Amino acid sequence: DADVTQTPRNRITKTGKRIMLECSQTKGHDRMYWYRQDPGLGLRLIYYSFDVKDINKGEISDGYSVSRQAQAKFSLSLESAIPNQTALYFCATSDLSRLGTVETQYFGPGTRLLVL
């Protein structure tokens, strides 16, 4: 079974609709992230959470909101979707190394979102 799962895997929606993307993990990691990927731009950080009570904006948080319902769950919402939010969205988790200084991120399979 996958350690990081995302639902749905694909979604088509219309401009102005509210949509939620969900992420679950079984790795027991405290840290979770949401990224979007656009062709030629790599991955850009939307929001991240270092524990259940901690939510932080990434570089492109406008138009998005998140909810950390539990250690294992981190949801991304588009309150009113617009076409330029069409992208591939990835959830990731991480934990600190034993030294507490470095970390490795593990990614989910992605959600492909099309906003018409």
Place this chain on the structure above:
Amino acid sequence: GQQLNQSPQSMFIQEGEDVSMNCTSSSIFNTWLWYKQEPGEGPVLLIALYKAGELTSNGRLTAQFGITRKDSFLNISASIPSDVGIYFCAGQHYDTSGTYKYIFGTGTRLKVLA
């Protein structure tokens, strides 16, 4: 937003050839990581580098953390068709204000011709 400059953007090579790609930044990073992404999947970690000058191998892959901490390269030796995919570098650090940064490169798309 800040991104890492990764080159080349894409490359076609013959099976058996060696591949080299690099990543540069105007910022210093504490950690450099290299990921591979295959179609329909999320990025998967290949190599992590923790110290300036560090050279680390993982099978046919070798990566180095630049001395200036502003660059890194990834080499793949004797490429095979399953090496096809998009390779991303990523840098991680906390800035002077204590803000967490985890920045990705724009990716190198690799295609291997059998």
